Amino acid sequence: MEWTVGFPDLRSTEFPMLWALTPYGDAVFNQRQIPLLLTGLDRLPAACGGEWVRQARELCQLVERGTHLYLWFVGD
Template sequence: MQVRGDLGDIVARTRAGVEWTEAFADLDPAAFPMLSALIPYGDAMFNQRQVPLLLAELGRLPDACGGAWVAQAREMCQVVLNGPHRYLWFLGD
């Protein structure tokens, strides 16, 4: 995960990634529209208006989908919210 500015400059980064399990693949897209945007091999970007929705989804994520990445995603969301023109990127393989 990375937080980038408008020009692609990296503001913050973490090495943790989403743990792709069967439970994660089975999330209902209607209940988790932000997290449903993530795929293992592609990139996904969330802007400052989407990050609060993503945080809400992370707060109700089933335990089977959790892991160290969730706490780090929350931290990256706060970095996005604490400055202008920032975007949270999930980077696929």
């Protein structure tokens, strides 16, 4: 199952960072956006979860610890 399968059901006002992710488009998050992305991951419904959430958290932590880093999600 695709990791973004439940994303269309997420409300953009409640999950603004996750709502930006689509399987076909690119999304880029800067250091100031990472805390909002992590908050969204914390509140993500179980149906949207999976191993990708752990991996995304690890990547978020790398961006937070670095300088001039971005987290890129690259679509097809």
